[in-house]
Amino acid sequence: MNNYLYFVALYIIFFSIWYADYRNKKCMVKIIASRKRREKKEENPMIDVILKYMNTNVLVKTVESTYIGKLVRSEENWIVLFEGEKKGENAINIDYVTSIRPYKGKIR
Numbered sequence: 001m002n003n004y005l006y007f008v009a010l011y012i013i014f015f016s017i018w019y020a021d022y023r024n025k026k027c028m029v030k031i032i033a034s035r036k037r038r039e040k041k042e043e044n045p046m047i048d049v050i051l052k053y054m055n056t057n058v059l060v061k062t063v064e065s066t067y068i069g070k071l072v073r074s075e076e077n078w079i080v081l082f083e084g085e086k087k088g089e090n091a092i093n094i095d096y097v098t099s100i101r102p103y104k105g106k107i108r
Helices: 002-040 046-052
Strands: 057-062 066-075 078-082 089-093 097-102
Touching: 046 066, 046 097, 057 078, 066 089
Parallel strands: none
Antiparallel strands: 057 066, 057 097, 066 078, 078 089
8 A cells, every 4th residue: 555655655746856857848939029028129029908908897818917907008118007095006028928808807
């Protein structure tokens, strides 16, 4: 029975290390792509989506985190989200934004 438990423990450890490495590589690929786009001075494809959802409640996913708030304004390479009275405004770099979707729920 002990051999089985060791095998399961090793499998869980191996899988968690593999998944952490996989997630890190996935994030790094997105960061490198945004840096290359910035170096070439290409227009970011998110600009059209940002203009579409201006002054509406949105869910913004970046490389590392998720934000929920009202898309207030866009300045150069940044967007400003109002996340509620407790959190206030948050500036997010467009290069690291992976998706923007409308959000139907309430903002806290």
